[in-house]
Amino acid sequence: MKKMRKGHMILCLIALFLSNVAIMADMVIIPIADNLFKTYGNPTVINFILSGAAFLSVFTAMACAKLLYKFSKKTILIVSMILFAVGSIFGAAVDNIYYMLIMRILVGVAMGFVNATAMALIAELFDDEGARGKAMGFFNASMAGIGAVISVVAGIFAVNGWREVFKVYWISVPILILMILFIPMTPPDKEEVQENGGTVTPKKPYLSHQIGLLLSCFAYNLIYGVIFYQVAVLVFERGLGNESSAAILSSLGTVGSCVLCILFGFIYAKLKRATIVLGYVGICLSYLMLYLAPNAAVAGVACTLCGAAYGYGFSYFFMRCTVIVPGVKISGSVSLTTAIGQLGMFLSTYVCTILQGVLNTTGIAALLPYAIGAAGVGAVLSIILTIRDRKFPSEYVEQ
Template identity: 45%
Template sequence: MNIKSEKLRNGMLMLTLILVTIALMADMVIIPVAENLFSEFGDANVAILNFILTGPALIGAFSGLAFGKLMQYISKKKLLIIAFAIFSIGAILGFAVHNAYFMAAMRVLVGIGMGSLGVISMAIIADIFNDESKRSSMLGIFNGGMAAVGAAIGWISGFVATLGWSMVFRIYLVAIPILIMIFLFVPADETVPVKENKDDVDGSVDEKMPWTKVIALGVAFLIFSSVYCIAFYQISMIVTEKAIGDVTFIGTISALGTVGSFVACFLFGKTYGFFKRSTPIVAYTVMALSFCMLYFSSSSIIAAIACTLLGAMYGMGMSYYFMHCTMIVPESRIPMSIGFTSFCMSIGTFLSVYIATFLQSVMGVTTITEIMPVLITTLAVGAVLSAVFTIKDRKTGLVNSPEHEMSE
């Protein structure tokens, strides 16, 4: 096989999959005009308006799980085309009719694409790149590219919104050439039926799903995502509570978090090659220290550094969990494992604001800063448990034990 041709094909494949993440970052187009949306449909039910903003994330959690299962029966390329077409229809036609209920219906389609496309894309990467080192590098590049796409469309949306808030929906027209790229650059694949029981048809693969490991890993990722997203979604409150900056500063440190995540994801291949199974120890520890910086300091510079590190550690942790979930299951079960891991991430993200409110209620406090000791303790416990079971695995030679997965 011609090495240059293979590199070109893989390069175009990765570019296409990175561009597909416009669906995963679709909310970056809507967020800058959220206030305009509420004003435009002021007479609509508030629940409908809230669903327009956050509903796709919840829909996406379940669509990712469903498409993870479908990949056992339908080729990944076909599902990628179907899912991206569904997203494109919902996104482009989002404001085709001046009606909040119509927009909510279109956002359901966006949510289906948002949840499924990341799962399918990562399954394709896992299929193409079998080597652990190469796979970790490509998954890191994919996640880093997603962060870059999110930052880009967020900036573009802010500019386009000055021409009229509904104009932002035209940004989604870029989905049309991306759909064409999927047809051209994503290789066709075949499905191998998975044998669920001894009565299944011949030719299927008899491989059991190690649910104990997968669920433990997913729960750990859910907790990790929840803790991070408390700061991510409510950084404006933290800045206000500590009186360290204005709206411009909030935007700046939010962008720094995205930059940190972008860099960490792109470098994940190298960091994973160095830390291997100890990667979560680093992510938990540095994230805990970053929260300590936010908690104890009232310096804007320290806050900027902390937010950059938080974004970087989340990028590292996210890349690790999606990488590791492909290594602890048989090859035929990788799509389902990725789907479940994505589901856990989405649920953790969705629950983060509710967890913060619950902690405030239990502790009898009113600020995010005051619940940080609980977040720091949670991360510290995760780091210690991860270290303990990593050492145990090295001593006993056990690989991927359930306890190890729970700690990670």
């Protein structure tokens, strides 16, 4: 791609960073989770409304890997943002749970495309690994910051009626305009071919490293989703406040995520493969605090730490997936990582429902010890693999 002028690059990055409104769309409806259960009383459909967008984005993110070879990243982003605007702004225009479900389907389709394409574009804009790590960290920091803002605004709107939160999504219209004006029209990705026309086969094995990373990404998102989607349930279960309190706790998580994502590029430059160990430890500590939390203040600190750990890990998976595969596979690797992460987030609410049935509880607090144990296992495995990585480096080196 032709090198961009500094001013154009800044405006392009601003447009990309603001596209996180689509990726963080769930932050608007999380504060009204309890209202949805009380209003419609259909746990299966409501669970899908809460996390189904993440599930659908699994498939759109995987489809994005193919579309990137046929269309410009700008085209994919603009079409996706239009779908998002329609599905989100008019998400509760009709008082019907199945109508809301259909609108959330549009949001989910858009989420997967925007997430995968934005990350792939950043990888294309920054060839240098250090610069790419910092750019991805800042992108994820803006994701967290935007999530915090829209969550707080949604919580304020929710006090006047839960349907009011959908007004927050009108911000997608000016963002769409910025994307049209400042994101460059990149050519479709091309697979590297040999002189005889055949596709180049990478000479160094990389699939085992990629599969390991994807499994870790899936587990990380599954564990984090326990609180991300149901913090409002925990708030009412522990008597920590109302919808506004749930929104504040959610936003504190995104604030923590924002801060650590800004520092991610510098931390990754030092720790490389070991970076994710600290993320798992952070989730363990935050869930332990939530399990023992005697008041809203402790819960606030825990949610801040939890969000910081997630944003940090999120940045790691997207950065790592670009350095363990051949250059021609980066866009596909980003799309696959997006899909696997979203699948973990989606399944979290259903895993919680299954565990609640086994434990004969309707709350979230009783599930936290299991999440702590899972995160602890992740930390230990990451330490073992980091030690192994010193002898057998997982970074892909072009032949």
